[in-house]
Amino acid sequence: MATSSPSKKKKKDAEKTSVARAVSLKALKLVFNGQSLSAVQIHTTDKLEDARDRGLANEIVNGVLRWRWQLEFFISQLLKKPLKPKDIDVQLVLLMALYELNECRTPDYAVINESVELVRRAGKKWAAGLVNAVLRSFTRDKKTLLAAINDGVVRYSHPPWLLEKIKADWPQHWQKILAANNQRPVFCLRVNELRHSALQYQKLLLDNDIESNVIAIAEQALKLASGIDVRLLPGFADGAVSVQDAGAQLVAELLNVSKGDRVLDLCAAPGGKTCHLLEHYPEIDGLLAVEFNEKRMQRVQENLQRLQLESRAKLIVADARDTKQWWDGDKFDRILIDAPCSASGVIRRHPDIKTLRRASDIAPLVTLQSEILSAAWQMLKPGGEMLYVTCSIFKDENQNQMKSFLASSDATEIIIDADWGEACEYGRQLFPGEQDADGFYYCRLKKAI
Structure with a gap:
């Protein structure tokens, strides 16, 4: 029986790896163009049939998004002048290759050769020599370049606004938070x-x-x-x-549901907390889950079906604030608000947040959260309890939000006494990476009788 020669096998393996890098380039272009990584992965890296290809592609894409600002610093030191915006393909290939050369075990020659080939395939043959020269310079001068890093944005690889905001909010913890954001997430x-x-x-x-x-x-x-x-x-x-992350799993216990309680889950997608509530409290007498995005509500439905819990929950696609359109007037004993937020606590799991999130996003999110809180409070029974949760570490979305709400309502805080996280002026903050969890904020509220 004829067998493949070693040279043919090497060529085949190289072609497979090139597929992974080509898909990585496609995914990164989409993210840099404004799409979320989770949405992009469905049509790019997740489509790769070979598990090794998927692994390599996800490693490269997440690595570039995680270390972008440090990698861009290397490029700025290695190029005589910046690349033009129209040459984003070349910039991304360099970012991908520098990540591999700095963080992965792939042989240098393989990374360099495939990067040169990748820019050729992208229609940028003129850049082949430039890519080759830049990457070879990096392998030669790597120690010098690393030693030249003296800026926090580069060292911690966070955009300036994000680094400064974390530093201002958590002056005693900011370095630990930034370091945690650059770690691979726990499965x-x-x-x-x-x-x-x-x-x-x-x-x-x-x-x-x-x-x-x-x-x-x-x-x-x-x-x-x-x-x-x-x-x-x-x-x-x-x-x-x-x-589901361990931090998200704290929600079920904190909501403190009793037998016969009517439970409302606002902003429910993708349904992890919805399902956990039904698992943790088999005595729940009807749970209503509300989600604004119809496609995301499909995820809730799928999770409920897989866990065989669909008969115990009612799903409504609606704006949580527009209660006249969906609420029947029957008040709830317990309400969970898994509030839309900056997601600044889950950056290690979603490194594209560093690229896509803007400082200008925060104020509108704070306003939205406040409006959802006000609407939800009207649906809570006297003596009922509400749990406000975000996957954010920003005080404006968390303890400052709660301070404002408590000052303008008949709510009182139920103190969370726990051996995790840090007690805030109001609520409790779990930091990214703490006890293998992502960053979450929780505040329990009770309505006056």
Whole structure:
């Protein structure tokens, strides 16, 4: 039987790797053009059939978005003059290659050769020599370039406005937060407690040669030693387990639902917290989930169906603020507001936030949150409780928002006494990376009787 020669095999492997880099370039162009990485991945990196290709493409894309400002500094030092905006392909290829050369184990010659080929394929043959020269200079002068970094924006690879805002809000924690934002996120599971305890499912994982560890702050949370295709998780398709950060898993317990309570979940998509509430409180007497975006509400529906919880929840696509259009007037015992926010607490999981978020976004978000709070408060029963949650670390969206709301309503704060996070003037802040969780803010409120 004829077999492939070693040279043919090497050529085939190189072609496969080139596919991964070509897809990485396509994905990055879309993100730099304003699209979110989660939306882009569906049509780019997720389409790659080979797991190794997907792994490499996601590593490059996330790495470039995570370390963009440091990589751009290297380019500025290595080029005599900046590239023109129309040459974004060349800029992105350089960013991709510099990330690999600085952070990955790929042989230098392979990165350089494929980068040269990539700009040729992109129709920029004139740039082949330039890319080759820049990358070879970097491999030669890497130590000198790294030693030349003396600016916080470059060192921590955050846009100036974001670095300064984090520094101003958290003068005692800003360096730790910035460092956490540049770490790879933990792959965390939420075990469906209607099926298994965390320890029972951990044993099931081990039986399938999947290593995991308990995360102390959340009862049903398990951290995997490495990422995995969720379809390979035991019982995933049948609802035994979901992927959810440990910080998000704190919400169910904090909402403090009692038997017979009517529960409202506002801004519910993608449904992780909705499903966890139904798992954690099997006695919930009807949960209403409201989400403005119809496509995102489909995610809620899919999650409920996989977990076999759809019969216990009613879904409404509507603006949470426009209660006349969807609320029947029957008040709720418990309300969860998973508020739209800057997502500044989940940057390690969504590094495109550094590129896409703007300082000017924050004030409109604060206004939106305030309007949702006011609308929700009218639907809460006297003596009822509300949990306000964001995945933000910005005080304007969190404790300052709560300060304003408490001053203008009949709400009182229920203090969260916990061994995680930091007590704020109002509410409690969990920082990114703390106890293997993302950054979240929580504040419990009680309505006067």
